[in-house]
Amino acid sequence: MIDVRALVLAYPSQSALDAIGFAQRASEQVSITVLTTRGGEKYSYRGVEKVIVANVEDPTPDQLAGLLEKTFSSYDIVVAPSSKDSTDALARLSALKNLPMFTEVNHLEPSGDGLVVTRPVIAGRAYVTYSTRVPAAFTVAKKAFPPQSADHEPDVEEIEAPPASMVRVGVEEKKFSGVNIEDAEVVIGVGRGFRKKEDIAMAEELARLLNGAVGCSRPITADLGWLPEDAWIGISGKRIRPKLYMPIGISGAPQHMSAAIDSKLIIAVNKDKSAPVFQYSDYGFVIDLYKLLPALIEKLKQRKRT
Amino acid sequence: MNIGVLAKASIDPNMVRADSEGNILLESMPLALSEYDKNALEEALRIKQEKGGKVIVLSALTWGPTSKRLREAEQVMREALAMGADEAHLIVDEALIPGNPLTTSLALKALVEKIGGIDLILTGEGSMDTVSYQVASRMAALLGYPVATFARRLELLDGRVRVTRDLETRLETVELPLPAVISVTGEINKPRLPTLLQIRRAMSKPLNKYTLADLGATVEQAHVEVKEMKLLRVARKQVLIEESDPEKAADKLIEILENEGILK
Numbered sequence A: 001m002i003d004v005r006a007l008v009l010a011y012p013s014q015s016a017l018d019a020i021g022f023a024q025r026a027s028e029q030v031s032i033t034v035l036t037t038r039g040g041e042k043y044s045y046r047g048v049e050k051v052i053v054a055n056v057e058d059p060t061p062d063q064l065a066g067l068l069e070k071t072f073s074s075y076d077i078v079v080a081p082s083s084k085d086s087t088d089a090l091a092r093l094s095a096l097k098n099l100p101m102f103t104e105v106n107h108l109e110p111s112g113d114g115l116v117v118t119r120p121v122i123a124g125r126a127y128v129t130y131s132t133r134v135p136a137a138f139t140v141a142k143k144a145f146p147p148q149s150a151d152h153e154p155d156v157e158e159i160e161a162p163p164a165s166m167v168r169v170g171v172e173e174k175k176f177s178g179v180n181i182e183d184a185e186v187v188i189g190v191g192r193g194f195r196k197k198e199d200i201a202m203a204e205e206l207a208r209l210l211n212g213a214v215g216c217s218r219p220i221t222a223d224l225g226w227l228p229e230d231a232w233i234g235i236s237g238k239r240i241r242p243k244l245y246m247p248i249g250i251s252g253a254p255q256h257m258s259a260a261i262d263s264k265l266i267i268a269v270n271k272d273k274s275a276p277v278f279q280y281s282d283y284g285f286v287i288d289l290y291k292l293l294p295a296l297i298e299k300l301k302q303r304k305r306t
Numbered sequence B: 001m002n003i004g005v006l007a008k009a010s011i012d013p014n015m016v017r018a019d020s021e022g023n024i025l026l027e028s029m030p031l032a033l034s035e036y037d038k039n040a041l042e043e044a045l046r047i048k049q050e051k052g053g054k055v056i057v058l059s060a061l062t063w064g065p066t067s068k069r070l071r072e073a074e075q076v077m078r079e080a081l082a083m084g085a086d087e088a089h090l091i092v093d094e095a096l097i098p099g100n101p102l103t104t105s106l107a108l109k110a111l112v113e114k115i116g117g118i119d120l121i122l123t124g125e126g127s128m129d130t131v132s133y134q135v136a137s138r139m140a141a142l143l144g145y146p147v148a149t150f151a152r153r154l155e156l157l158d159g160r161v162r163v164t165r166d167l168e169t170r171l172e173t174v175e176l177p178l179p180a181v182i183s184v185t186g187e188i189n190k191p192r193l194p195t196l197l198q199i200r201r202a203m204s205k206p207l208n209k210y211t212l213a214d215l216g217a218t219v220e221q222a223h224v225e226v227k228e229m230k231l232l233r234v235a236r237k238q239v240l241i242e243e244s245d246p247e248k249a250a251d252k253l254i255e256i257l258e259n260e261g262i263l264k
């Protein structure tokens, strides 16, 4: 096994622990440096050798890339959480330094003088295992690499951030509901089969009756804005693993269903018998949701009363 | 104003094939134009309507064997041409197979330089098969251009482009000087469907093919080796209930919930 010097880009800083967990598994002999931005120090990255804090509060991706370039030379691997901006920054560094890069890695094994990593492919339907040399860059899947705790207090070093070349002319914060579909035991999935925003009330009612939460397909949130984005299930949204997932009016695109593959039980409702969602389901109800849901809700209410 | 659109002939994730051990049978899975590359192309066509210039499709074949896949890749190029692109340029070279973002970007960068005169490069946010979210950023770094990823709104100003990036917690509007690389989200527009006439016309539009040697490019084999590619499989009961009476269907569903221990 080789000695590995790891540089972890802690951006956003609160999701850096997965990346540290990845680095810890890269070798028995690993030394980790965390590169963070102002405010990131407060996450006290225990067990790492060194924390480099750049004097920038809200970096643009080109600043992150510039910081990586400045610090990269003495490291074997560069690791980051799989956020959009850190992926962008890592990809720029990888291009300039001719590094292979792997996004959303969910498994890692040291091997000889390189690493063996696994990541999703074919819209999440499959996984691919690569062996790669180092130096290389990686972004890590959420929760895939819980960090081991350690006592070591890191040295802290400050560096100057390069000036931003991307000019921000406006920022609009998104609104979230705060509902946590990732840990919910029952998730009701809303898809394009719902014809208007108000009709989602049926899914919400059903979720209440089953002590569950409402999730949705990408178009319902990203395109139509009918639900906040924390309800987004899929490879570009959240992974869920409930006891019961009920996709309703969802066609069952691989990008959606592969993020629900860990559900214990899947019961789909779709009026089209040939909808792909049925291939991913334990039980498939071929019926118009506008007919089934009112009847189902009424019966569940009655059942509660008695 | 010439716009380059990166369009990938991707493995179609709706057509998964695997053997009994779950090994993915890549060669029997068809290629299709990557979903969000259609949005990139639509955006380019929209800008062209306003500003004139050409829409140039750029692609590198990354799934082999090239002898078998060439026809399919050409078909994907024809689809992009039918949507309204003016010309297509396709790199076909065994050295790019199987593709990875490192080698793909080096090849596409060489192609952009070979063609010349491209002011704006648009890509999809991620490719439909490998979804690696890298090629736009890599291309920009290699070309020395600025880049903005995940654009859900794009506006051309004088010599600049204004882009609203769709990030995890916010929408962020930024301005970049041209030439630039922009990756677009699936929400930026609704891609048009080509008409029959356009499909027929696409057959006579220019489709140029290159090897890496034609581009004066070499790609180093990146010491990345694919060890295995396997289907994620979960056994599902796949029981279909075709009960059109809502009352009966609801009863059936409740019975299932009880039997499965969801309702007590």
Ligand SMILES: Cc1cc2nc3c(=O)[nH]c(=O)nc-3n(C[C@H](O)[C@H](O)[C@H](O)COP(=O)(O)OP(=O)(O)OC[C@H]3O[C@@H](n4cnc5c(N)ncnc54)[C@H](O)[C@@H]3O)c2cc1C
Pocket: A190, A191, A192, A193, A194, A216, A217, A218, A219, A220, A232, A233, A234, A235, A236, A237, A238, A248, A249, A250, A251, A252, A253, A254, A255, A256, A269, A270, A271, A272, A275, A287, A288, A289, A290, B035, B036, B126, B127, B128, B131, B186
């Ligand atoms: C790179 C990439 C990433 C993506 N990421 C995601 C992701 O993270 N999450 C995601 O969800 N998608 C994602 N997508 C999009 C995905 O491919 C699909 O387009 C999307 O999931 C479709 O959403 P839908 O099922 O709600 O809509 P549709 O596909 O339009 O399906 C609607 C369904 O409702 C049914 N229906 C209609 N009316 C009724 C009725 N009255 N009663 C019952 N059924 C009815 C129809 O039969 C149909 O099956 C991604 C795509 C790409 C290319």
Ligand SMILES: Nc1ncnc2c1ncn2[C@@H]1O[C@H](COP(=O)(O)O)[C@@H](O)[C@H]1O
Pocket: B005, B006, B007, B008, B009, B034, B036, B037, B040, B058, B059, B060, B061, B062, B099, B101, B104, B122, B123, B124, B125, B126, B127, B128, B130, B131, B132, B133, B134, B135, B136
């Ligand atoms: N082989 C390719 N040929 C043309 N364009 C590509 C290729 N690979 C990736 N791209 C472009 O880069 C985008 C992002 O791809 P990726 O980095 O693989 O997720 C895609 O949506 C395409 O626009």
